[in-house]
Amino acid sequence: MDETQLIARVRAGDSAAERALYDAHVDRVYRLAFRLAGDDALAQDFTQETFIRAFDRLGSFRGDAAFSTWLHTITTTVVLNGLRKVKRFRQREADIDDARDIGVAQRHAEPDLKARLKQAIDALPEGYRTVFVMHDVEGYTHEEIGVALGVETGTSKAQLSRARAKLRVALSDFAGEWIA
Amino acid sequence: MMDQHEDPKFEQWLKGAAKSYHSPLPTPREEMWKRIEDARRNSHVIELRPWMRWAVAAAAVLILGIGIGRWTANRRDVTTGESTPVASVPDSSSALIYQIAATQYLSRTESFLTSFRTDARGGTSAARFAGQARDLLSTTRLMLDSPAGKDQRLRSLLEDLELVLVQISQLDPGRDGHDTDLITQGMNQSNVLPKLRSAIPAGPVPVRTEGAL
Numbered sequence: 001m002d003e004t005q006l007i008a009r010v011r012a013g014d015s016a017a018e019r020a021l022y023d024a025h026v027d028r029v030y031r032l033a034f035r036l037a038g039d040d041a042l043a044q045d046f047t048q049e050t051f052i053r054a055f056d057r058l059g060s061f062r063g064d065a066a067f068s069t070w071l072h073t074i075t076t077t078v079v080l081n082g083l084r085k086v087k088r089f090r091q092r093e094a095d096i097d098d099a100r101d102i103g104v105a106q107r108h109a110e111p112d113l114k115a116r117l118k119q120a121i122d123a124l125p126e127g128y129r130t131v132f133v134m135h136d137v138e139g140y141t142h143e144e145i146g147v148a149l150g151v152e153t154g155t156s157k158a159q160l161s162r163a164r165a166k167l168r169v170a171l172s173d174f175a176g177e178w179i180a
Numbered sequence: 181m182m183d184q185h186e187d188p189k190f191e192q193w194l195k196g197a198a199k200s201y202h203s204p205l206p207t208p209r210e211e212m213w214k215r216i217e218d219a220r221r222n223s224h225v226i227e228l229r230p231w232m233r234w235a236v237a238a239a240a241v242l243i244l245g246i247g248i249g250r251w252t253a254n255r256r257d258v259t260t261g262e263s264t265p266v267a268s269v270p271d272s273s274s275a276l277i278y279q280i281a282a283t284q285y286l287s288r289t290e291s292f293l294t295s296f297r298t299d300a301r302g303g304t305s306a307a308r309f310a311g312q313a314r315d316l317l318s319t320t321r322l323m324l325d326s327p328a329g330k331d332q333r334l335r336s337l338l339e340d341l342e343l344v345l346v347q348i349s350q351l352d353p354g355r356d357g358h359d360t361d362l363i364t365q366g367m368n369q370s371n372v373l374p375k376l377r378s379a380i381p382a383g384p385v386p387v388r389t390e391g392a393l
Binding site for chain 1: 299
């Protein structure tokens with residue numbers, strides 16, 4: 001059965017078809033959610049919410065684009081909105097901590113390359129990080145990213161280029177790794 | 181011509197190195213599917229069309245205006261002893277106000293519980309979470325006693341939330357993370373976060389009046 005038939009059966013209320021559609025796409029949705037969230041519980045939450053919304057709104061899927069493209073649009077919306085909420089909450093916490101820690105000297109150990117790379121990617125602006133993770137880490141095309149994020153393909157390419165430039169500066173201490 | 185920012189060696193190295201960034205675990209298919217099914221069975225979302233959102237916003241402003249009018253009229257009555265006829269608030273409109281308040285409360289609670297589940301394991305202060313849970317608990321109990329609590333599905337969700345918030349509000353900062361783990365396990369078993377999320381449709385909070393209410 002092809003995907004169009006599967007979607008038609010889901011619309012008709014076939015629960016086995018729902019499960020088949022979920023099985024066909026869940027890995028990629030969960031992987032993207034995990035890459036962006038960096039936390040299993042959040043990734044599971046975002047994946048669940050993505051499929052709940054997708055099944056509820058399947059009636060609005062017109063089939064102009066591939067189902068996977070439509071689904072990844074929902075995934076990125078759910079993940080980015082969810083992460084913004086968590087970030088706002090954590091920021092409030094951090095503000096309180098900052099107020100408490102005034103005058104307390106902080107020492108950080110020099111992190112290794114893997115940790116520095118993680119820090120550098122985490123520090124990218126949200127748009128740059130999302131495009132970088134989708135393209136360089138998860139292998140999405142600029143066309144897929146453009147549709148998922150609602151931006152032009154050129155914007156996706158430009159953001160990726162800026163993300164890489166920022167990472168190169170942030171990791172300049174480790175230049176020997178790639179020059180070698 | 182190569183862009184001045186381009187460095188093929190760096191980009192090749194970066195693609196390989198970045199594979200370790202937030203490296204995913206195996207997909208927990210069955211657990212997630214069970215929660216999706218459960219949340220969909222319990223969902224009670226009423227979709228509002230765009231024009232209805234404007235109607236909701238207009239109704240909210242109207243009710244606020246009537247409320248202010250009643251309040252100022254009552255103040256005049258106290259000072260002058262005269263009675264002033266005042267427009268009454270239609271039941272459907274006042275229910276709508278409770279629904280807006282409920283939606284905002286559910287969004288706050290969702291953010292709180294999501295952060296609790298993620299950060300409490302990381303050793304963030306239990307005392308702070310407990311304080312915030314107490315604040316939300318007060319609102320939960322007010323919601324249960326309000327007209328919003330007459331909706332059976334919302335009431336059931338509020339009661340689940342009350343239970344979780346009571347547990348978090350009683351966290352002892354002096355103890356290890358065992359209590360936190362138990363609360364998190366309970367949240368997972370009762371599926372409270374997926375139920376909460378399915379009760380809050382997408383969109384900015386002021387227009388999320390279509391959720392679960």
